Amino acid sequence: MGLPCVRKVFTSIFKIGAVTKKCCGEVMVLGKVCHDAFVKKTLEDPIYKNLSESTIANKSIKTWNTCASVIGISPSSSA
Template identity: 80%
Template sequence: MALPCAREVFTSIFKTGAVTKKFCGQLKQLGKVCNDAFVKKTLEDPIYKNLSESAIAKKSRKTWNTCASVIDISPSSSA
């Protein structure tokens, strides 16, 4: 994943923003498992210890599902 894409995905999940179609394609290539691992690893960083894990999980699913609808991949039904 290119750095600009990683920043956009990060912003979408941990701040406020959306992922462009181009970067949704890169996220698709990495896959849902990698996206989930990225979120989990980021939440392990002490900088992000005060973030709500459930809120971040919800935003992560929303980002993935939005990209899924744009790029035609199966949306996640997992928590």
């Protein structure tokens, strides 16, 4: 995944932003396991220790499901 898309995905989960269709395609290629690992590893960084894990988990799921929908993959089949 290219750095511009990493930034868009990060922003959509940890801040406020949207992921482009191109970046959604890159997220889907990497897969759900990689997406979840990215979120988990980021939350382990002390910089993000004050973030609500449940809020981040919800935003992560929303980002994944939005990308799955944009790309035309059923969110449940891509888990």
